[in-house]
Amino acid sequence: MLKKEIKRNYPIDWKEYTFDTLFDFDGGLPVSRANLSNKGICYLHYGDIHKLKENYIDVERDADIIPKYDVPLENLSENYILNDGDIAFADASEDYEGIGKSVVVLNKGNIPFISGLHVIVARDKTDLLNREFKRFFLSNWNIRKQMKRIATGISVLGINRPNLRKIDAVLPPLKEQQKIASILSTWDKAIELKEKLIEQKKEQKKGLIQNLLTGEVRLPGFDGDWMKKKIGDCIIESREIATDPILEKRLTVRLNLKGIEQREVNPIEKVGATTQYVRKAGQFIYGKQNLHKGAFGLIPEKFDGYQTSSDIPSFNFKRGIDSKWFFYYMSREGFYRNLERISTGTGSKRINPKDLYILNIKVPGINEQREIANVLSTIDKELELLNKELNNIKHQKKGLMQLLLTGKVRVKA
Known part of the structure; x- marks a missing residue:
């Protein structure tokens, strides 16, 4: 009882x-x-x-x-x-x-x-x-x-x-149970609709990425040939050693394009045990062991000056390369998953910068890069807004559900 x-x-x-x-x-x-x-x-x-x-x-x-x-x-x-x-x-x-x-x-x-x-x-x-x-x-x-x-x-x-x-x-009495279920089912339908909109938007983005980043579809005003370059012509590794290593300022890169986040401090880890490198906002960064699993991204402003070991290298962009365009180019699933073939080593294999550098890619002019990045960034902003709306609906439903299931709010049956 x-x-x-x-x-x-x-x-x-x-x-x-x-x-x-x-x-x-x-x-x-x-x-x-x-x-x-x-x-x-x-x-x-x-x-x-x-x-x-x-x-x-x-x-x-x-x-x-x-x-x-x-x-x-x-x-x-x-x-x-x-x-x-x-x-x-x-x-x-x-x-x-x-x-x-x-x-x-x-x-x-x-x-x-x-x-x-x-x-x-x-x-x-x-x-x-x-x-x-x-x-x-x-x-x-x-x-x-x-x-x-x-x-x-x-x-x-x-x-x-x-x-x-x-x-x-x-x-509650059966009639009230039925009414509560009907109300909460309506919220579930709103959540389901929002989730479908998000999936449709993701599919739209996937199609745009495939078409715009391969040149299959060109944006209005652009018709020149794309240049064949190596990735090493686009980025260069940053090797600035951190003179003041700080455990609380370490970064990690999440899988499946989930972005960069602050790493949890390991209680047994000691400062100075491994060489740390300074990472700057806007740099491209990836995890050597998991690049082919989508562990890469652009460092956000809030993590400017944070640190990683050489296992998570970061890169500055060379002249004529738009950082967002490069990120979107790399983010094609068929492209980054195929990078596993260039991983080397025994045990935990890694993708080293020197092996990434020699890969050939086709690069449009800087203005077309920026326009492509703008189109895809707009889609990302729309997705971000839809996800916020979805989370708000879920949060509101959760609160209402507890009120209804405890009788704090009664409904007329």
Whole structure:
């Protein structure tokens, strides 16, 4: 039972129930990812629960992309078959945020669907829960707190059926559940729409990058031939040694074009253990081990004067090269992933500047470079704005959801 002071936070007409009262629990059929394919019966692996952005899985909609297990249906226990309205929990997580991650199964067509490895299934014992409300009520801060409390383990955190049965939930009347679910579903649709706009904008950018940076499409007013140059004709490594190494001013480069950020200080690291080099705003910088994985970028103003070792070299631009144009040229996925072929060394291979320098590229005149960079920068600004809007919608929904799920804000049913 919930503590009295917590129960008092809910409206008096809301009722408290244990999960044991609400649900029967079953486990899943343990099948490794290696034994799944695109043939057979739809199969829900706990890893796919963690990957889903949505709080539900629509079997009919997603049947073609859900992994399959090739087994005769008659060989399976009914306990392994997921039905419409079941809640599927991942019983293992590598972090606290993923503890008890769950999805509601939408399966009105009764398509055979197997609960899988590390999956716990909660099936209705009663009619106390609205089907759509199930998608949201587990996000209640009090239920999340209980989920984290029952988790066990060190490197991998787990939940089990006996502990799940002990969790308490305070539920509004069914009609209010339905209204709450309807309101929150509207917010989900707004989020989904914004995410689609972002994906469309990304595809537009990808097409522009491919066309403008290869010369397949030319901007109005430009028709001259592009010059064949080596990358070494465009950039030159900066080797300014830091005379005052500072642990708190170290940089790292994130994978997948995620940019440059301040590196966390390693508690056992000592100042002066390795030579550090001064990095300047506007320089091109990359990680030698991960250039082919998108670990590169332009150093932002806020990191001017920061430092890295020689494993993360930085470069000044030679005359006639626009820094943003060069970054966009490098950011074509097909281009940078192909750079793995020039990595050298044993063990952890690296892409050294001397090997990068000799690669041939085609370079337009400086004015065309700038115009191309301006077009792509505009797209990036639009993407940044869309992402801010998306984050705002998610933040607003999160706040509203807690108010609705705790009865701080009531809705007329």
